[in-house]
Amino acid sequence: MELNEKSVKKLKEDFPIFKNNPGLVYLDNAATSQRPSIVIRALVDFYEKENANASRGVYTLAEKATERYAEARKVVANFIGANPNEIIFTRNATEGLNLLSYTLTSIIPQGKNEILLTEMEHHSNLVPWKQLAKSEGFKLKFVKVKNDFTLDMDDLKEKLTEKTAIVSVTHVSNVLGTINPVEEISRLGKEKGALVIIDGAQSAPSLKTDVKKIACDFFVFSSHKILGPGGIGVLYGRIELLEKMKPFNFGGGMIKKVTLSETEFTSPPERFEAGTQNIAEAIALAESIKYLEKIGLDNIHDWEIELVNYALKKLKEIEGIEIYGPSENKVGIISFNLKDIHPHDVASLLNDSGIAIRAGHHCAMPLMNRLGVVGTCRASFYIYNTLEDVDALVEALKKVMEKFGK
Amino acid sequence: MNHTEIPDDMYREHILELYKSPSNFGELEKANHEATEHNTICGDEITVQLLTENEIVKEAKFSGSGCVISMVASSLLTDKIKGMKISEVLKLNQKDILKLMGIKVTPARIKCALLPLEAAKRALE
Numbered sequence: 001m002e003l004n005e006k007s008v009k010k011l012k013e014d015f016p017i018f019k020n021n022p023g024l025v026y027l028d029n030a031a032t033s034q035r036p037s038i039v040i041r042a043l044v045d046f047y048e049k050e051n052a053n054a055s056r057g058v059y060t061l062a063e064k065a066t067e068r069y070a071e072a073r074k075v076v077a078n079f080i081g082a083n084p085n086e087i088i089f090t091r092n093a094t095e096g097l098n099l100l101s102y103t104l105t106s107i108i109p110q111g112k113n114e115i116l117l118t119e120m121e122h123h124s125n126l127v128p129w130k131q132l133a134k135s136e137g138f139k140l141k142f143v144k145v146k147n148d149f150t151l152d153m154d155d156l157k158e159k160l161t162e163k164t165a166i167v168s169v170t171h172v173s174n175v176l177g178t179i180n181p182v183e184e185i186s187r188l189g190k191e192k193g194a195l196v197i198i199d200g201a202q203s204a205p206s207l208k209t210d211v212k213k214i215a216c217d218f219f220v221f222s223s224h225k226i227l228g229p230g231g232i233g234v235l236y237g238r239i240e241l242l243e244k245m246k247p248f249n250f251g252g253g254m255i256k257k258v259t260l261s262e263t264e265f266t267s268p269p270e271r272f273e274a275g276t277q278n279i280a281e282a283i284a285l286a287e288s289i290k291y292l293e294k295i296g297l298d299n300i301h302d303w304e305i306e307l308v309n310y311a312l313k314k315l316k317e318i319e320g321i322e323i324y325g326p327s328e329n330k331v332g333i334i335s336f337n338l339k340d341i342h343p344h345d346v347a348s349l350l351n352d353s354g355i356a357i358r359a360g361h362h363c364a365m366p367l368m369n370r371l372g373v374v375g376t377c378r379a380s381f382y383i384y385n386t387l388e389d390v391d392a393l394v395e396a397l398k399k400v401m402e403k404f405g406k
Numbered sequence: 407m408n409h410t411e412i413p414d415d416m417y418r419e420h421i422l423e424l425y426k427s428p429s430n431f432g433e434l435e436k437a438n439h440e441a442t443e444h445n446t447i448c449g450d451e452i453t454v455q456l457l458t459e460n461e462i463v464k465e466a467k468f469s470g471s472g473c474v475i476s477m478v479a480s481s482l483l484t485d486k487i488k489g490m491k492i493s494e495v496l497k498l499n500q501k502d503i504l505k506l507m508g509i510k511v512t513p514a515r516i517k518c519a520l521l522p523l524e525a526a527k528r529a530l531e
C-alpha cells in the first residue's frame with residue numbers, strides 16, 4: 001500500500017490513541033510507536049480466549065498456546081530472514097544485548113580482547129560492554145562519527161584488528177537517523193574473525209531486514225518500536241553460534257534433564273528463554289509484523305523519507321536552527337536545536353501545542369559530547385504521521401522563537 | 407486543526423523576562439559555602455555560592471547553564487534566601503519554590519525547578 005497524505009489519514013484510524021487524544025501530534029516514534037487496535041485486540045483475545053502456559057500442558061488450550069507461540073516465532077523469523085530456531089524472545093533490545101554480554105565470553109577465542117563500538121551507540125549498546133570490559137578485562141574502542149554525521153569507516157578499519165572479539169554497531173542512530181553500512185561492517189568484522197552484533201532497534205521499524213544478507217552474527221530489536229506490545233523483544237543469533245553458547249538465565253523450560261547433581265540444557269532458542277515466556281506479547285508482536293508487512297516496509301521507509309525531507313526543507317527556514325543528521329541515507333529522525341534555547345524548553349512549549357517530541361540526551365551521552373551539546377530536540381516520524389504534522393511542528397517552533405524574542 | 411496556539415503556562419512573561427536577565431548570576435568573590443547540582447536528564451548544571459555570617463545568608467549567587475525553569479528558579483531562590491537564617495533555608499521545599507515562581511511546573515520539569523534549592527541545601531549542610 002502506497003503511503004501518502006490521504007492513505008495515512010485513513011490508516012491513522014487504526015490507532016485508538018489518536019481517537020482518545022484528539023489533536024495529538026505524535027513525533028516521538030523513535031522512543032516508542034503507537035499500537036493499532038489489531039495488536040491491542042490480539043493481546044485481549046489471547047487472554048480472553050486462549051490463555052494457557054506454552055510448552056507445558058497436554059490439554060487443548062495449552063497445546064494451542066504452544067502452537068500460537070511457535071507460529072509467532074516463525075513470523076518474526078520470516079520478518080528478518082532468519083530461521084525460527086535462531087529467534088530468541090527477550091524483553092527488549094536492551095535485554096538482547098545484555099544476554100550477549102553475559103554469554104559471548106563462552107565462545108570468544110583466546111587472545112581476542114577488544115570490543116569495537118561507535119560514538120553513536122545508545123547506552124543499551126554501550127553500558128553492557130563497559131561492564132564486560134570491567135569484569136573480564138576487555139578493551140573498548142570507539143569508531144568516530146564524522147562531521148557529516150556518518151561513521152568514519154577509515155577509522156573503523158584502523159581500529160578493527162586481529163584482537164577484536166566483538167564488533168557491536170547500531171544499524172540506525174536513534175539521534176541522527178543515520179543508516180550505517182552494516183553489510184560492509186559485518187564483512188570487515190568477519191575478515192578479522194570478530195563476532196558482529198547489529199542493534200536494529202531503530203532500523204527494524206522501517207528498513208526491510210535480512211540478517212543473512214547483512215551477514216551479521218547477532219541482531220536485536222524491540223517490539224514496542226514496531227507497533228507491537230511492550231515487554232517483548234527479539235534476539236537473532238546464527239544457529240551455529242547459539243548452539244555453542246551458554247544460557248543467560250536458568251530455570252524451567254530450558255533444560256533437557258535435571259538430576260540433583262547435573263543439568264543438561266535444551267537446544268536454542270529455548271535454552272535462552274528460561275521461565276514462562278511472554279506468550280500473548282509474542283502473538284501480538286506477530287500481528288504488528290503482519291500489519292507492517294501488509295503496508296510494506298519499503299512503502300513505510302519511502303513515506304518517512306518524504307516526511308523527513310519535507311520537514312528539513314521547512315525547518316531550514318527557521319533562523320537559528322541547527323540540525324544534526326546526514327543529508328542522505330537516513331530514516332525519519334531529525335535532531336535539532338534552536339539557538340540558545342534549551343531543548344527541554346522547546347519540548348515543553350511544543351507540548352502546549354499538543355506536539356510530542358523528545359528532548360535531552362536520548363540515552364546517547366557520548367554522542368552528545370561528540371556534537372558538543374547537552375542535548376537535542378528530536379522529532380521522529382512513523383507511518384501515521386502526516387505532512388500536516390510537520391506543518392504543525394514548524395509553526396510551533398516559530399512561535400517558540402518569537403516567545404524567546406528571536 | 408490549529409496547534410499553533412501556545413498557552414502561557416510555565417512560560418509566562420515574567421518568567422521569560424527573568425530568564426533573559428536573572429538576578430545574582432555570576433560568582434561571589436568571597437564564598438564560604440558552595441555546591442553544584444546536575445540534572446542528568448537534560449544536562450543542566452547549577453552551582454550555588456553562599457556567604458554566611460552568624461548563621462545568616464549574607465550573599466548568594468549562582469552560575470552554570472540550564473533551561474528556563476532552572477535558571478529562573480535559581481534567580482528567585484538566590485534573591486529569597488539573602489538575609490535568611492541557614493536553618494530556614496534548609497526547611498524550604500518544593501511548595502516554596504513553586505510559590506516563588508508563581509507558575510505550574512509539569513511533573514517532568516519539577517527536577518529543574520528544584521535544582522538550585524538542592525544545591526543551596528547541599529552547600530549549607
Ligand SMILES: Cc1ncc(COP(=O)(O)O)c(C=O)c1O
Nearest residue numbers: 092093094122124170174201222
Ligand atoms: C539504537 C537503540 N538501541 C537500543 C535501544 C533500546 O531499546 P529498548 O529500550 O526497547 O530496549 C534503543 C531505544 O531507544 C535504541 O534507539
